[in-house]
Amino acid sequence: MTTTTPTSTSTSTSTNGALIELSGMSSGYAGVPVVRDLDLHVDPGEVVALLGPNGAGKTTTLLTVSGLLKVLDGSATVLGEPVIFGSPHKMAKRGMGHVPEDRSLFFSLTVAENLKLGLRGSRQDQREGYDRALTLLPALRPLMDRRAGLLSGGEQQMLAVARAIVANPKVLMVDEMSLGLAPIIVERLLPIMRNIADETGIGVLLVEQHIHMALTVADRAYVMNHGEIVLEGIGAELAGRRDLLEASYLGDTVLPEEAVTADV
Numbered sequence: 001m002t003t004t005t006p007t008s009t010s011t012s013t014s015t016n017g018a019l020i021e022l023s024g025m026s027s028g029y030a031g032v033p034v035v036r037d038l039d040l041h042v043d044p045g046e047v048v049a050l051l052g053p054n055g056a057g058k059t060t061t062l063l064t065v066s067g068l069l070k071v072l073d074g075s076a077t078v079l080g081e082p083v084i085f086g087s088p089h090k091m092a093k094r095g096m097g098h099v100p101e102d103r104s105l106f107f108s109l110t111v112a113e114n115l116k117l118g119l120r121g122s123r124q125d126q127r128e129g130y131d132r133a134l135t136l137l138p139a140l141r142p143l144m145d146r147r148a149g150l151l152s153g154g155e156q157q158m159l160a161v162a163r164a165i166v167a168n169p170k171v172l173m174v175d176e177m178s179l180g181l182a183p184i185i186v187e188r189l190l191p192i193m194r195n196i197a198d199e200t201g202i203g204v205l206l207v208e209q210h211i212h213m214a215l216t217v218a219d220r221a222y223v224m225n226h227g228e229i230v231l232e233g234i235g236a237e238l239a240g241r242r243d244l245l246e247a248s249y250l251g252d253t254v255l256p257e258e259a260v261t262a263d264v
């Protein structure tokens with residue numbers, strides 16, 4: 001069964017300059033909490049994995065941090081200020097980048113046009129954002145005139161990330177980046193997220209089903225189950241603790257073999 005006290009492989013207390021900080025946060029739908037008492041933080045330059053079985057509450061957590069769902073209890077801050085409910089636009093302006101589960105691309109528009117839709121700020125901000133996105137995701141360069149609908153799944157995901165990057169976010173949340181993608185593609189995409197954090201100082205919160213691959217790029221990870229955080233720790237340490245990972249997923253689903261093995 002699910003434990004109520006998170007197991008930890010290490011102490012991971014938040015620092016002062018956290019980009020995202022959840023403290024005892026609960027949120028859900030129509031006033032009914034589905035995630036409860038979450039303590040979580042993401043610091044600059046960190047890649048933090050948010051893991052857990054389907055229905056655990058990962059998307060709900062991201063939607064709350066983006067201001068799309070109401071904080072029902074506890075607190076959620078982004079860049080030191082409370083999340084503004086109902087105004088994802090203001091949250092984006094503050095520096096929140098959110099790549100949603102469905103990627104939200106415009107399939108009939110070209111790669112370049114999709115990227116333009118993500119631009120914000122002054123002309124110089126826009127130029128910097130654009131250059132930065134293409135430096136971090138150079139595979140998009142030869143695809144600029146292609147319609148997004150004609151890209152491969154991996155290319156679409158890169159475009160979705162690039163469209164968030166052009167806005168010069170300080171923190172980036174990516175929900176199920178690998179949904180529908182072959183493991184070999186995920187293996188190429190996840191190091192890009194690591195590189196984004198290393199090169200720019202952006203803090204990345206990554207929801208991922210490929211547990212092992214996520215833990216190879218993540219500094220830290222949280223596992224959610226039944227709306228609660230049931231395990232947290234250093235990525236490299238958790239990667240070697242299959243026992244803890246399995247226990248954290250138990251009660252809901254059997255951990256698929258390929259999810260925790262290196263060569264999937």
Ligand SMILES: Nc1ncnc2c1ncn2[C@@H]1O[C@H](COP(=O)(O)OP(=O)(O)O)[C@@H](O)[C@H]1O
Nearest residue numbers: 029034052053054055056057058059060061224
């Ligand atoms: N729009 C919604 N209204 C009511 N309940 C929802 C809604 N979306 C998700 N839920 C419920 O919230 C719980 C967590 O869902 P979700 O955050 O999508 O999980 P995950 O992303 O970890 O798969 C699930 O029990 C799900 O059924």
Ligand SMILES: [Mg+2]
Nearest residue numbers: 058059101176
């Ligand atoms: Mg989800």
